Amino acid sequence: MAKRKVVLTFPPELTEMPITYHLVKDYDLAINILKAKITPGEEGKLVLELSNGDEKRIQAGIDFLKKQGVIVEPVSKEIVFNEPECVHCGSCTAVCRSNALSIAPPEWKLKFDKELCIVCESCVTACPMGIIKVSF
Ligand code: SF4
Ligand code: SF4
Structure with a gap:
């Protein structure tokens, strides 16, 4: 399954356009909305993960x-940790709405799922140790 994470920026006149409808219906793409900030009449932003068995279908949708x-811009930044210094306090998990960061029993150790991260x-x-950075 081919996947691509993209950031979409809509000019004000396009914020009410049924984008996801067209991507699903006309291009057969599976869509995972990772982040959305759209106010009708103002510039809007969407972070999407697009998937299809055929990379060409994704490109056609784009x-x-x-x-x-x-x-349309790729999600090109990524989160990096200085893992040995992590004290597994969980502060970062509390602000991570995509659940990319989690702490669960029985280990109670921080886990990072890069695929879920929307940067x-x-x-x-949020990290009191200052060990999380953005890499470009
Ligand atoms: S940057 Fe990634 S890991 Fe950090 S809070 Fe946002 S989604 Fe979670
Ligand atoms: S906030 Fe920092 S120290 Fe705490 S679990 Fe997250 S990365 Fe580790």
Whole structure:
């Protein structure tokens, strides 16, 4: 299964366009909305993960978005940890809305699922040890 995480920026006139409908119906893409900030009449942002068995279908969907005037950028930043210094306090998990960061029994140790991370950067300031950084 091919997957791609992208950041979509909508100009104000496109914020009410049924983007996800077209991507699903016309391009057969599975869509996971990782983050959304859309106010009708203002610039909007969506972070999506697009999947399909055929990478070309994903590219066709992205080409469609660009043609409509949507700015499409890859999620190119990533979160990095200085893991040996982690004290597994859980502060970062409390602000991680995508559940990329978790602490669970029986180990009670921090786990990071990079696939779920939307690079919102909330955990960077939440860590009292200052060991979470954004890498470009
Ligand atoms: S940047 Fe941090 S808080 Fe945001 S999704 Fe990724 S791991 Fe979670
Ligand atoms: S907030 Fe920092 S020290 Fe605490 S669990 Fe997260 S990475 Fe580790």
